[in-house]
Amino acid sequence: MMDVARLAGVSHQTVSRVLNNQANVRPETRERVLEAMRQLDYRRNSAARTLVTRRSRTLGLISFESTLFGPASMVYQVEQAAREAGYFLTIASVRSLDRRAVLDAVDRLREQSVEGIVATAHMPAAGEALAELPAGLPIVVVGLGAAAATRPGGGIVPSVATDNHTGALLATRHLVALGHKEIRHLSGPVDWPEAQDRVAGWRDVLTDAGLPVGPVLAGDWSARSGYELGRLLARDPDMTAAFCANDQMALGFARALHETGRRVPHDVSVVGFDDVPEAEFYLPPLTTVRQDFVGLGRRSLDVLLAQVEARDSGAAPAGAVTPTLITPELVVRASTVAPPD
Amino acid sequence: MMDVARLAGVSHQTVSRVLNNQANVRPETRERVLEAMRQLDYRRNSAARTLVTRRSRTLGLISFESTLFGPASMVYQVEQAAREAGYFLTIASVRSLDRRAVLDAVDRLREQSVEGIVATAHMPAAGEALAELPAGLPIVVVGLGAAAATRPGGGIVPSVATDNHTGALLATRHLVALGHKEIRHLSGPVDWPEAQDRVAGWRDVLTDAGLPVGPVLAGDWSARSGYELGRLLARDPDMTAAFCANDQMALGFARALHETGRRVPHDVSVVGFDDVPEAEFYLPPLTTVRQDFVGLGRRSLDVLLAQVEARDSGAAPAGAVTPTLITPELVVRASTVAPPD
DNA sequence: CAGTTAGTTGTGAGCACTAACAATCGTTTC
């Protein structure tokens, strides 16, 4: 910085002013400084800046180590939104979602002095861990949904999620409307709030319609788990439709049905959840519930930045923040038809 | 830090020594300091540390904004490897792979004073952009493969990639061995080195076997592009097999064949590339070439850290680094059989 | 018992930057 100042014939403070786009610098001086910067290929040392301003302009992302479409797109959405707001993004991935792993990740990010954290970590253990955090640290949890966690201060951990309950409603009602009576559900891991909300939505529709509610078979979001549950369920002669907790499980499920001689959709209708880009090209093309992952990412960053800025301007942290829910949308394709006869 | 020192009754320097696990601190003093840290929930200010040591202990990842399985798993692999080596990871995603976008991303990372960059950016424009970087900045490109870029200093941009040529060889030979004569190829975007290498492998096998080499149909890695090319190719009555540039394209391709009444694998055999977790559950389960994404991520970080450490210890940067290639593996499933009659 | 040594702890400077204040200059106002 001194070098730039010397070359431009000004003081380092003027260089700083130019760097931060402050007013009150004569245009020609500004130009001289910019030219000097260009010549020296200067770029500011953000460590020094962070040190003195006490603002790192960095956000942290805690991401469950998953290559599923949802979490993966979240990374990019959040980074892009962060960049547009002038923040850097550091990531901390976690292999498992137990309390310890999540707290470790938070610690790593805190050491980096991030100004806020986006956590795409869903299990209750994760929620609890996050609730334990120092009250000052802005955070938003993606996907916690209705199961919002309360923090020691009494506030709620702000969260943004797809309205999974409504999504499940949409999917199940669609099957009911087609005339199905025996509608099964392949759920995600029972301790994930997302999975729970989808189970609840499915159950609510069946109960309202006076239809039998079968046992819930839980998988782990993977196609393999859908396949394995499918092999089990294929023995159930009454089933004419199934709502799967995500598209991958639906894929595995359809494959298992196919192997056991039951055709999709003629014998069994299948609905997924997510609408991954491939779902349209499955055989048959999958009816599914589309989540707005782009909106989820953007919205969560909005919520986070609101906290960051509130803290920065010394405002009291907003009290009870209600969880933000984003409504998903049913996409009807070829995997669902009326039941046979 | 001063607070900790005061509480433990030592100087700030002793606290620093404990913090950095330096020797020559009496065990009981160390314990006292650690206890004080715990009591105050102290964590070091990494900005100050970076400022004085001139080492940020942060690496940067430039990632093409893609939710494909490969790029997505790379993020986690790299983060994990970085963490284990004691580095933080900052990400900069790019929407498009033109020179400008890539250079912007590099700039953002440099402003963060990252010590090295992993770029999962593949197009020649990206390669060129990276080749222009200041010689001092450690970098590794994932996926550039044989098309290594040279830097102004004369060195080669170090790269780690799947051996795509060999992968294509494996896939195509498999089809030839089954007795196919008319083997088509659906490639990725022609300007991606990965796509080019796969095209070359396919062509080499056909030429060696004296089989006809049809036109190359280029897609964009998406299932949709596979589908669209499939609609076109379905009119080709001679075709009995196709090698697709990735699994998603293979999926779309199979769907198009199905729609036009040609059965996979009975009428047309299909091979993919990647072995995404779902490939095993496609209908039919997909024969494909498995890429070792875990190895790719780890290996690229090894290569990067070697440079970072060399620079740190003042060693001359290694001269001509040969690109590291990781050999993929053929996974035979149900989508390939001998041609009809 | 002085002199050396190794182990441990403390002191001062400086990293690159910004905030706060001080100084300069030309212009306006009365």
Next chain:
DNA sequence: GAAACGATTGTTAGTGCTCACAACTAACTG
């Protein structure tokens, strides 16, 4: 024409940490 003002630029201090070096302590040597 002096005082006041606003715009621009400069000076100083301080951010939390590590490095280099200094200082102290206890043990050992001749």
